[in-house]
Amino acid sequence: MRLAGVPPKFSLYLYFAGRRTGGMAAIEVDGLTKDYGEVLANDDLSFEVAEGEVFGYLGPNGAGKTTTIRTLMGFQSPTAGAATVLGHDVTDEGDLIAAKRRVGFLPSNPSFDEQVTGREILDLHASIKGDERREELLSVFDPPLDRKIRAYSTGNVQKLGLVQAFMHDPDLVVMDEPTSGLDPLMQREFNEFVDREKAEGLTVFLSSHVLSEVRRVCDRVGVLRKGRLVTTERIEDLLDRTGKFVRVRVAGDADPGAFAIDGAHDVVCSTTDGGGGDADSVDTPDSTDSDGPVSECTFTFTGDVNDLVARLGDHDVVDLDVEEAPLEEVFMRFYGETDA
């Protein structure tokens, strides 16, 4: 649905028509381009985020994620293209203000006036946009409200940022790298929190450069690279294609051919004979227990897990490690380049 060229009256009609059917997109980006002169930060991006969806905006640092978010929030105007947030044109200040009453925002590096307390910050936000959910949120995220911001840790600043983003009970929350400042415990709490909000019908647009941090909460992801959208797909599909990163140590002498099964990519093996001569053996004292050479093989696996288990059964497995493949692997595998 392209709203850019539609006369205002008609787009208003579409807006209400959309509301009636409940099919309106919370965010619509159409041909969005931002050219900073020396760098084309966003290049002809088009995607939609549906109401009630948790959309992950992924990409390595410098891919242009923040540029899109800043354009959606009206902090800068696009060079070309159009975008709407909750049906409101992001290039029309008055129109976007109406949307902002129902939008929560958490910047990548939330920054507050250092001289004041967290409570004063929340009071200011409350006086402008409301705070019906403040107390409830403070029971989940609990920054030291009566301390001045300058004494806050990074984690506490992030918590304060989360509280202000959700306190007016928004319909849409836009978060730029929300998990970056959180410790693993808080990250889990954050994930559970987003899950609960999603169940209540909240739409979330969040960016990240670490897939594993957000994969649990996202329904769908858009992958951005060098300003271009390389794919938009359901998280399951992406993870299926991404596969697992496997590291297995087996007794005996194994070569890459040992794991030449469907779905194994880039198999690399190295053998240590337990008697020194290989630097690796210094770090793996237990390899001597097996009384013989040990091989370590690593590969990315996108096939059927049963095939992998069957093949592993052919070996005397010393150690096995299976983890989510990093996002960088996805780029390498599907888009042929690394971002190093």
Added chain:
Amino acid sequence: MLEIARFEGRHRVRGTAIVTAALGGFSLMYVVLFPTFAESLGTDIDELLAAYPEALQKAFGIQTLSTMEGFLASELYTFFWMLVIGLYFAYSAAGLIAADVEREQMDMLLALPVSRARVVLEKFASLAVPLLALTVVVPVVVYAGTVAVDYPVDPVSLFVLHALSVPYLLTFAGVGLVASVVFDRTSVAQRASLGLLTGLFFAESLLTDTDYEVVGVVSPSRYLDPNAVLIDGEYAFLDAAVLVVAAVALVGLAVVLFRRKDIA
């Protein structure tokens, strides 16, 4: 409405208290100093002054130092009030927008359902705290001081001088505000506005009666004359109106520029 102005204004209270106390104390010092000064030198001071080049006298706005009015007009008002306090307002205004952009706090503010015009206007409005405090406290201190040392000045002229200086100080603040919107770094905005205003201040006084006098037309200091107000009781309301228009135009320009700006 005015939530941002109140928030910003509250945090100006401490700085305002310090500046007001400092300037109040300073004014009092001048007032208390005058009798000793006048009694030891008498009217000789003006003869002494006549020995100085006229341009220098003009540059420092000195008309006469033999009366309390002339002494305050040149020593306290022309220099401290018009230049130092003027620059204080420009300096404060230069930080209003640029500091938030520089510290990445502007995003948080603009994510709120507020217009950019409102952000600029309310932040500018927070300068009302120091403006009101100085405009009320300083003349009271000065008048009370002159009465106490038995050289009372005309209270009406004194309060008119402060009233006329409100648009003058707002014009200085307006220049700082425009710089604050144009530049993303506070220090650059402050240097640019302070450099420009100091330059204009001295250009106006030094170029008076020269072929380049016309340059002084754009200097705010052309439109406020403490000597005329305190010594002669001449109130240039038209000049004040020029400053009101200038201040409004500068704030309007800042709003227009900020509305079009990509926040870095």
